Amino acid sequence: MAKVITFSIYKGGTGKTTSAVNTAAALAEAGKRVLLIDLDQQAQATKYVGIDPDTSPLNIAQVFIQNVPIRLAIQKTAFGFDVVGASDVLSAVEAMLESGKDEGLLREKVEALSADYDFILLDTPPGKDKLTFNALIAAQQIIVPVSAEKAAIDGLADLIKHLHTVLWPKYGLDQDIRILFTMYKAGTSHSPGIVNSARKIYRENVLSVVIPEAIAFPRSYDARQPMTIFAPSHAGTLAYRDLASWLQT
Ligand SMILES: Nc1ncnc2c1ncn2[C@@H]1O[C@H](COP(=O)(O)OP(=O)(O)O)[C@@H](O)[C@H]1O
Ligand SMILES: [Mg+2]
Structure with missing residues (x-):
């Protein structure tokens, strides 16, 4: 059974897409069967893996609108993992x-693929979209990418509060939440300060x-x-490999 992981925070530009794509690539490199589903109408994860959203045959929008089986929307990437792409038609969804x-619609669709993959990763749009709620509910684990540079801590509290007060009670869930600091500037006191204060509040969830x-x-x-191909020995690539190793434990 696949482990379903959503990369989500309502704030934009914190590294959701970058983390989803590079974690998928690192897991695939480690020999895991990985599917990445793009739920953002900006289709940046789709573009990142070299698929043109405007010319690709089927994407997640048709899966919702025409009830096409999600299996038919799966495309292979050149990087050892599969993708269900997005396009701007998602605004209609x-x-x-x-x-x-x-x-709960996406959860049912994803469950149908569970036997075929070790990991199914979901990349979500910013904002409180219904598609994001679909992705949150479909996941066993939520990874919250937070920019250590831009102090997206407020966005983090917003998401956690919404899960605790709205989505979890309604769907009877209690998911594993992990905070992933991105855009970390080691040479400053700013980034370490943000991470340390988050650790005081969220402890092992960071x-x-x-x-x-x-x-x-x-x-x-x-x-x-993805970084595994573009810059295989870069510190950023190593960091996503570390995340992938942790996910496999
Ligand atoms: N660790 C990082 N260091 C520098 N730039 C990054 C890093 N992670 C992401 N970015 C860049 O920041 C921008 C926003 O990242 P993205 O992953 O698209 O965020 P989101 O999906 O949350 O909107 C993109 O231009 C991306 O290339
Ligand atoms: Mg994104």
Whole structure:
């Protein structure tokens, strides 16, 4: 049975897509069967792995709108893992989903693939989208990427409060939440200060792996190659490999 992990925080630009793609690549490199599902209408995870959202045959939007079996929307990447892509048609899905009623749809679709993968990773859009709630409910584990540089701590509290007060009671859930600090600047006191104060509050839920800030990340996105291929021995690549190892324990 696949372990389903959602990369989510309502704040944008904190490293959700970068973390989902590079964790998928690191897990695949370690020989795991991995599926990445892109739920963001900006389709950045889809583009990152070299798929053009506008010309690709089927994506997650059709899976919702036309009830196409999710299996038919799976595409192979050149990086050893599979993807269900996104496109801007997802805005129609967002409009179609009924608030308070349709949050469990993705969970059913993902369960149908559970025997085929070791890990199913979900990349979510920023904001309190119904698709994000779908992804949160579908997951066994929630990894919350937080920028150590931009102090996205408020966004973290917002997500955790929403899980505790709304989604968990409603769906009878109690998921494992792990905070992943990204864009960490080692040479300053700012980033370590943010991480240390988060550890005081969230303790072991703060992952010991931190992702360094590096220009190689946006460059790897521009090259349409995950870090494992683009910069195999970069410190940022090693950090995502450490995260992948931890996920396999
Ligand atoms: N560790 C990092 N160091 C430097 N830049 C990063 C890092 N992680 C992500 N980025 C860059 O920051 C921007 C936002 O990251 P992204 O993963 O798209 O965030 P989100 O999906 O949360 O909106 C992108 O340009 C990305 O390349
Ligand atoms: Mg993103």
